[in-house]
Amino acid sequence: MKSFPVSLLILALATATAFAYDPSPLQDICVAINDPKSAVFVNGEFCKDPKQATADDFTFMGFRNPGNTANPLGSKVTPATVNEFPGLNTLGISMARIDFAPGGLNPPHTHPRGTEVLVIIEGTLLVGFVTSNQLNNTLFTKVLYKGDVFVFPIGLIHFQLNTGKTPALAFAGLSSQNPGVITIANSVFGAKPPISADVLTKAFQVDKKTVDYLQAQFWYDNN
Numbered sequence: 001m002k003s004f005p006v007s008l009l010i011l012a013l014a015t016a017t018a019f020a021y022d023p024s025p026l027q028d029i030c031v032a033i034n035d036p037k038s039a040v041f042v043n044g045e046f047c048k049d050p051k052q053a054t055a056d057d058f059t060f061m062g063f064r065n066p067g068n069t070a071n072p073l074g075s076k077v078t079p080a081t082v083n084e085f086p087g088l089n090t091l092g093i094s095m096a097r098i099d100f101a102p103g104g105l106n107p108p109h110t111h112p113r114g115t116e117v118l119v120i121i122e123g124t125l126l127v128g129f130v131t132s133n134q135l136n137n138t139l140f141t142k143v144l145y146k147g148d149v150f151v152f153p154i155g156l157i158h159f160q161l162n163t164g165k166t167p168a169l170a171f172a173g174l175s176s177q178n179p180g181v182i183t184i185a186n187s188v189f190g191a192k193p194p195i196s197a198d199v200l201t202k203a204f205q206v207d208k209k210t211v212d213y214l215q216a217q218f219w220y221d222n223n
Contacts, residue, residue: 024113024176025113026044026082026113026176026177026178027178027180028112028180044082044089044090044177045082045086045089047089047090048086053087057086057087058087059087060080060084060085060087060095062078062080062084062085062097063078063080063095063097063171066099066167066169067097067098067099068099069099069100069101069104069167070101071220071222072218072220073104073105073106073107073220073222074100074101074102074103074104074105074162075098075099075100075101075104075105075106075160075162075222076098076099076222077096077097077098077106077222077223078096078097078098078099079094079095079096079223080094080095080096080097081094081174081177081178081179082094082177082178083178088177089177090177091177092175092176092177093173093174093175093176093177094114094173094174094176094177094178094179095171095172095173095174096171096172096174097169097170097171098118098160098169098170098171098172099167099168099169100123100125100160100162100167100168100169100170101162101167102162102164102165102166102167103161103162103163104161104162104167104168105159105160105161105162106159106160106161106222107159107183107184107185107222108157108158108159108183108184108185109157109158109159109181109182109183109184110155110156110157110158110181110182110184111152111154111155111174111176111179111180111181111182112154112155112179112180112182113154113176113178113179113180114154114174114175114176114179114180115151115152115153115154115174115175116151116152116158116172116173116174116175116179117149117150117151117152117172117173117174118144118149118150118151118152118160118170118171118172119147119148119149119170119171119172120144120145120146120147120148120149120168120169120170121146121169121170121171122146122166122167122168122169123146123162123164123166123167123168123169123170124143124144124145124162124163124164124168125143125144125160125161125162125163125168125170126141126142126143126144126160126161126163127141127142127143127144127150127152127158127159127160127161128140128141128142128158128159129152129153129156129157129158129159130156130157130158131156132156143163154175157184181223183219183221183223185219186219186221188200189211189214189215189217189219190215190217190219194215197211197212197215200215
């Protein structure tokens with residue numbers, strides 16, 4: 001009988017842990033504030049009165065036309081997240097259209113709040129993602145053709161490169177209404193204010209001249 005209270009305590013702790021779950025954040029930061037009149041954002045978006053909703057709220061027409069790939073990367077991402085498509089609010093999904101010029105690149109990036117599944121509509125893409133340090137930063141890569149599908153796990157660095165001689169088109173589905181995008185080069189070398197050169201020279205094992213050069217570049221955002 002002496003073990004009963006211990007068993008009960010273990011059960012109580014397990015139950016508390018099971019229910020002590022915070023929903024995934026839907027934006028980068030959300031600082032708590034005591035004055036609701038000063039609040040400008042919540043974890044998600046404020047909801048329209050359901051009685052006022054129309055079919056237009058659940059329609060997105062931004063994928064009709066190709067994205068402009070005349071840029072340094074040769075690619076253009078057209079997102080359909082809750083920011084562009086209000087009807088997605090609370091539904092936990094979003095999409096993106098990705099256009100590629102020949103040789104165009106969607107550079108290494110992550111989605112901190114969503115897994116991505118990519119389907120190739122036209123062209124040929126070299127795609128890949130890199131696992132975490134725990135799995136020795138292993139690269140999983142594949143050449144995809146029309147009709148092929150590839151998945152990029154949440155939070156992992158991934159990329160897509162058009163290796164063909166013609167334009168390519170892909171559509172992505174993401175498991176968050178606001179998955180976020182962190183483009184690696186832009187974040188590391190284009191941060192504002194800039195990351196200290198002392199940090200970057202040691203992290204990348206290069207000299208300060210190289211870091212200064214990279215930080216001086218214009219890091220184009222194809223989103």
